Amino acid sequence: MSKHVIEDAKRCLQCKSPMCSKGCPIDTPIRDAIHLLLESKIPETVSNKACLLC
Numbered sequence: 170m171s172k173h174v175i176e177d178a179k180r181c182l183q184c185k186s187p188m189c190s191k192g193c194p195i196d197t198p199i200r201d202a203i204h205l206l207l208e209s210k211i212p213e214t215v216s217n218k219a220c221l222l223c
């Protein structure tokens with residue numbers, strides 16, 4: 170995992186009404202994914218930059 174991905178994830182405010190998910194064409198729960206990433210609960214196979222922070 171790239172260091173800058175983690176640093177960017179730490180900037181997330183965990184908004185109550187996240188605009189990030191509303192803008193995602195496949196309805197990825199981005200806020201929740203970021204939370205899981207920071208908790209190290211996402212397997213490395215799905216935690217690449219392309220799927221989380223496209």
Ligand code: SF4
Pocket residue numbers: 180181182183184187188189190199200
């Ligand atoms: S990534 Fe989503 S939840 Fe996090 S600060 Fe941005 S809009 Fe809010």
